[in-house]
Amino acid sequence: MTPQERIAELSDRLNYYNYQYYQNSLSEVDDFTFDQLLTELTELEKQYPEFRRSDSPTVRVGGAISKEFATVYHRFPMLSLGNTYSESDLIEFDNRVRKGLNGQPYEYVCELKFDGVALSMTYENGVLIQGATRGDGVRGDDITNNIRTIRTVPLRVEWQRGKGRGHGEKGIDKEAEGQLALSFDSNVTPSAQGPLPEAQIPALFEVRGEGFLPLAEFNRINKEREDIGEPLLANPRNAASGTFKQQDSGAVARRRLDCYIYSFLSEQDIFQTHEVSLIAMKEWGFNVSPTWRKCADIRDVMNYINEWETKRFDLPLGTDGIVIKVNRYDQQRELGYTAKSPRWAIAFKYKALAASTVLNGIRYQVGRTGAVTPVALLTPVLLAGTTVKRASLHNANEIERLGVRLFDTVFVEKGGEIIPKITGVDLNRRTEQSQPIIYPTTCPACGTPLIRKEGEAHFYCPNERGCPPQRQSRFEHFIQRRAMNIESLGEGKIELLIDRGLVETPADLYDLTFDKLLGIEKVFIEEETMDPATSEVIPGKKRVVSFREKTVENILTAIERSKAQPLANVLFALGIRYVGNTTAEKLVDYFGSMDAIMNATLDELLAVPDTGPRIAESIVAWFSDADNRAYVERLRAAGLQFVGEKKVVEQEGDTLAGKTFLYSGTFANFTREELESRIVANGGKLLSGISKKLNYLIVGENAGPSKVDKAQKLNVPMISEDEFLAMLEV
Ligand SMILES: NC(=O)c1ccc[n+]([C@@H]2O[C@H](COP(=O)([O-])OP(=O)(O)OC[C@H]3O[C@@H](n4cnc5c(N)ncnc54)[C@H](O)[C@@H]3O)[C@@H](O)[C@H]2O)c1
Numbered sequence: 268m269t270p271q272e273r274i275a276e277l278s279d280r281l282n283y284y285n286y287q288y289y290q291n292s293l294s295e296v297d298d299f300t301f302d303q304l305l306t307e308l309t310e311l312e313k314q315y316p317e318f319r320r321s322d323s324p325t326v327r328v329g330g331a332i333s334k335e336f337a338t339v340y341h342r343f344p345m346l347s348l349g350n351t352y353s354e355s356d357l358i359e360f361d362n363r364v365r366k367g368l369n370g371q372p373y374e375y376v377c378e379l380k381f382d383g384v385a386l387s388m389t390y391e392n393g394v395l396i397q398g399a400t401r402g403d404g405v406r407g408d409d410i411t412n413n414i415r416t417i418r419t420v421p422l423r424v425e426w427q428r429g430k431g432r433g434h435g436e437k438g439i440d441k442e443a444e445g446q447l448a449l450s451f452d453s454n455v456t457p458s459a460q461g462p463l464p465e466a467q468i469p470a471l472f473e474v475r476g477e478g479f480l481p482l483a484e485f486n487r488i489n490k491e492r493e494d495i496g497e498p499l500l501a502n503p504r505n506a507a508s509g510t511f512k513q514q515d516s517g518a519v520a521r522r523r524l525d526c527y528i529y530s531f532l533s534e535q536d537i538f539q540t541h542e543v544s545l546i547a548m549k550e551w552g553f554n555v556s557p558t559w560r561k562c563a564d565i566r567d568v569m570n571y572i573n574e575w576e577t578k579r580f581d582l583p584l585g586t587d588g589i590v591i592k593v594n595r596y597d598q599q600r601e602l603g604y605t606a607k608s609p610r611w612a613i614a615f616k617y618k619a620l621a622a623s624t625v626l627n628g629i630r631y632q633v634g635r636t637g638a639v640t641p642v643a644l645l646t647p648v649l650l651a652g653t654t655v656k657r658a659s660l661h662n663a664n665e666i667e668r669l670g671v672r673l674f675d676t677v678f679v680e681k682g683g684e685i686i687p688k689i690t691g692v693d694l695n696r697r698t699e700q701s702q703p704i705i706y707p708t709t710c711p712a713c714g715t716p717l718i719r720k721e722g723e724a725h726f727y728c729p730n731e732r733g734c735p736p737q738r739q740s741r742f743e744h745f746i747q748r749r750a751m752n753i754e755s756l757g758e759g760k761i762e763l764l765i766d767r768g769l770v771e772t773p774a775d776l777y778d779l780t781f782d783k784l785l786g787i788e789k790v791f792i793e794e795e796t797m798d799p800a801t802s803e804v805i806p807g808k809k810r811v812v813s814f815r816e817k818t819v820e821n822i823l824t825a826i827e828r829s830k831a832q833p834l835a836n837v838l839f840a841l842g843i844r845y846v847g848n849t850t851a852e853k854l855v856d857y858f859g860s861m862d863a864i865m866n867a868t869l870d871e872l873l874a875v876p877d878t879g880p881r882i883a884e885s886i887v888a889w890f891s892d893a894d895n896r897a898y899v900e901r902l903r904a905a906g907l908q909f910v911g912e913k914k915v916v917e918q919e920g921d922t923l924a925g926k927t928f929l930y931s932g933t934f935a936n937f938t939r940e941e942l943e944s945r946i947v948a949n950g951g952k953l954l955s956g957i958s959k960k961l962n963y964l965i966v967g968e969n970a971g972p973s974k975v976d977k978a979q980k981l982n983v984p985m986i987s988e989d990e991f992l993a994m995l996e997v
């Protein structure tokens with residue numbers, strides 16, 4: 268291949284990965300591979316500048332704007348960061364800085380490199396007026412409504428000196444304190460209004476930060492998704508990126524996103540250093556992570572890097588390196604920018620922490636919905652301070668992709684997720700003993716032949732009622748707080764009840780009595796762990812679950828109390844695939860009773876807001892099963908809530924009868940909810956996407972250009988807000 272061909276190939280490939288990463292929130296290769304390819308391209312272009320293409324990913328920020336949101340122009344470009352994986356590159360960076368500053372003394376500020384999505388927030392007179400993505404660096408997507416759902420992003424900034432403690436790792440030092448006082452005395456345009464008593468905050472300023480999905484939240488969401496049979500989110504960074512791009516900010520709010528602020532920008536020079544800006548932003552109530560440190564020189568920076576290499580795994584979010592910034596703003600200006608990144612900052616990326624160990628076996632776990640997941644059982648090994656003895660293998664395709672065999676030596680890596688993953692096989696250490704992994708064709712728990720549904724990566728055990736782990740998880744689903752809230756039955760108690768033959772389905776819980784429960788017990792052996800100091804394996808502790816008088820009373824009280832749980836909880840507790848909490852609530856709002864839901868036709872279900880064919884079909888299938896119906900009748904007999912509050916809009920008329928609608932953008936006379944309820948109240952129906960079945964697209968301000976395009980292509984009539992109002996008045 269000629270250099271020109273290689274340059275073209277790399278450019279195409281990297282542009283494609285960028286497109287997948289920024290537009291579709293997907294990583295087709297890992298970051299290290301991506302960065303290596305980019306380095307290769309950069310080197311080639313240096314050697315053969317004549318072959319550099321105008322769309323080269325080396326000179327442009329990787330993202331782009333999307334058609335779903337209005338476009339905003341950044342007041343200051345949002346750039347990328349140069350990055351490095353080695354100490355020697357870092358020293359080279361330091362040399363460039365020293366040279367650029369002609370012998371002036373300088374300092375650095377080090378921060379963690381948070382792995383999320385770059386966000387820009389603009390404040391006018393202390394009020395958040397705009398939130399945007401980085402996009403292509405010059406223009407981004409206006410996602411103000413989505414950013415407003417982040418609770419730590421102040422909608423209004425107020426002077427709260429003394430409130431925001433925890434400045435950096437070590438608190439404010441004397442020098443910074445002095446500078447802080449200085450900068451607040453400087454002559455800044457006072458805000459025109461609002462309670463900004465100190466009035467030192469510029470009338471117009473911008474902060475930037477990293478929007479992210481906290482790990483705990485990521486795990487919570489995935490647990491919920493697994494529970495109702497939704498595919499899992501791949502990793503926290505891509506999940507955050509996908510969430511910020513959603514149109515429905517209600518759905519965004521349900522995923523509790525967060526944001527760490529790391530930079531301040533305004534036309535006025537109110538701060539002299541980055542350090543002081545971080546302190547001031549914290550004081551103003553912004554969420555500045557206290558993990559930053561001022562470093563006197565590059566050796567100090569190295570210490571910071573070494574210290575955080577494993578400590579970073581204790582943070583509430585994924586991080587993939589650290590960012591090193593020249594502290595003084597005048598020096599930053601002196602060093603300037605390339606087309607793609609500042610010359611005064613660099614990212615040092617940690618190589619993913621990996622260890623090698625032996626794959627001893629595979630446990631096939633059966634989830635609540637019957638999905639079978641292979642989990643690798645490893646010889647315990649220490650990785651980033653924790654013992655790893657299991658790793659996820661996702662599904663049969665993943666085993667094939669890795670080409671892994673039993674008793675192979677494998678590489679495990681710890682990324683942002685809790686459970687590490689197997690990333691490769693050490694072929695040099697494959698022995699005669701290795702054996703192919705034969706994926707089971709029958710359920711490891713109950714022996715039923717497994718099935719694979721079309722288009723799904725998992726195999727399923729179809730024996731929903733008889734399969735022990737499925738039965739067990741059905742109880743766990745039933746007792747959770749958002750369902751029947753009988754959580755005092757956790758931690759082995761259900762297993763014990765099933766063992767004793769006291770319950771077979773959750774409906775049996777309502778037949779339990781004091782006499783049946785008192786005195787039963789079971790001994791559990793907990794899992795073995797490993798001593799991080801000596802690598803010795805410590806056997807698991809014994810734990811006894813026994814039902815004494817007080818335990819029995821508590822459980823019976825909780826079961827009795829569960830009868831008051833609202834209908835939406837009961838519906839969710841049934842465990843119908845794809846019916847999560849929110850869907851259950853919407854169904855109850857629409858139908859008002861279990862009977863109405865049970866007997867609803869597919870078409871009736873499709874009329875419920877946000878209920879598509881996948882959910883509707885799952886509900887119809889579930890209720891058409893005689894055993895399920897019998898189960899529901901037993902719950903009714905036990906006295907659970909079968910009637911809820913129907914929140915249907917008062918019928919206003921039928922002028923829209925038989926017509927279907929979809930809207931896009933914002934409206935002068937209605938909120939989105941109001942518009943939806945007016946459509947339904949007048950006999951119209953809302954669709955969830957543009958298709959030939961759609962009669963009207965109501966186009967508001969900032970309507971999504973892609974929706975408009977599609978409507979045009981399919982010849983769907985588009986009407987304005989006024990035209991819609993006129994339709995109501997006929
Ligand atoms: N796997 C893939 O397919 C794929 C595709 C494209 C990009 N990538 C990854 O993304 C990287 C390039 O992405 P990029 O240009 O968005 O980011 P970058 O690595 O060049 O760094 C810039 C970004 O870092 C973030 N950041 C986090 N903490 C920060 C802090 N304390 N201070 C300042 N900025 C901070 C900001 O969002 C900023 O926009 C690549 O190096 C690659 O690893 C991966």
Ligand SMILES: [Zn+2]
Nearest residue numbers: 710713728734
């Ligand atoms: Zn089974």
